[in-house]
Amino acid sequence: MLKLTKRTEYGLIALVHLADQAAAAPEGTLAEVVSARAIGDQFPIPRRLLAESLKALQAGGLVDSTRGSQGGYRLARAAESISLGEIVTVLEGAPSLTSCAGLGAASAGGGCDVEPVCPIRSPLARLRSGIWALLEGVSLQALADRSVNPVALFSAAS
Amino acid sequence: MLKLTKRTEYGLIALVHLADQAAAAPEGTLAEVVSARAIGDQFPIPRRLLAESLKALQAGGLVDSTRGSQGGYRLARAAESISLGEIVTVLEGAPSLTSCAGLGAASAGGGCDVEPVCPIRSPLARLRSGIWALLEGVSLQALADRSVNPVALFSAAS
DNA sequence: TGAATCAGCACCAGTTTAGTGCTATTTCGT
């Protein structure tokens, strides 16, 4: 199914929220941490699942967490440096692009070493590779910027 | 999961094959029909499922079918006029990105008839909308053209 | 007639998804 899971949706909601928070922080200072509860209260979504997504984002190193009372989350890096592809990878695992697996940069060594332009590559692999490249090209920053329209989101990326 | 189902993969394989067939046909003539068996014999995939995909494509009006011995399938329209979005819609159902559904401050039942540029649209809806627009912009023709690289497949579309 | 081929249902096992329960641990405020 060519669609994002709820887990990813909630995670994105949270990330956009955290990006807003970071943008609102005074120059050069760290943004205040935001609790899962605080984020959840602003959207009609199961708070608990939102928390699950945040946990996953923490495990994936996209956000930093502070425990205890007054604890919460904060972006671990600048919103411009977090790509959509990375977010999706963290939240729903590396996409299983079948054989010739792992396109893009990551793909650990094994097999198909003629990576760049493998002529045997099926249209499917090319398609997925294209979609993936797009996701890698869109930053959280762009996503959080509400002035950009959906299509420009991508076409501007290339 | 941001990935295509096998059903869609097989369908795409078949469509690309049919597009090749159409391209090989003499100017102005209809391409010969190709049976599911004939297509399946060329790929290491379960023949039966390929047939299922073809059936779905027929039901969706993307291919014409001829029954009986010597029967088979043929593109119902020119490959340039069949978009990837349409193919995916036929093979795995309409994506739920429609109608401001899902979340976003304004989701509520009613209407959101200001569809074009709804300012309240959530980042998620915008994201899906963007992905969708991309798929709509890629034609089967482009997909079948093996000389185009994966990334150009999309960036050229905008 | 008979074989090839598409069409329509209906079924099953395995995986994924969404969502919840419960407990432990850390930290702040009093």
Added chain:
DNA sequence: ACGAAATAGCACTAAACTGGTGCTGATTCA
């Protein structure tokens, strides 16, 4: 010290989806 707030971790369930198959019927060509 204590309790509340909050993250961390594990485990579990019900529903949906996926991949794949079985079977029967209808249509067409030879």
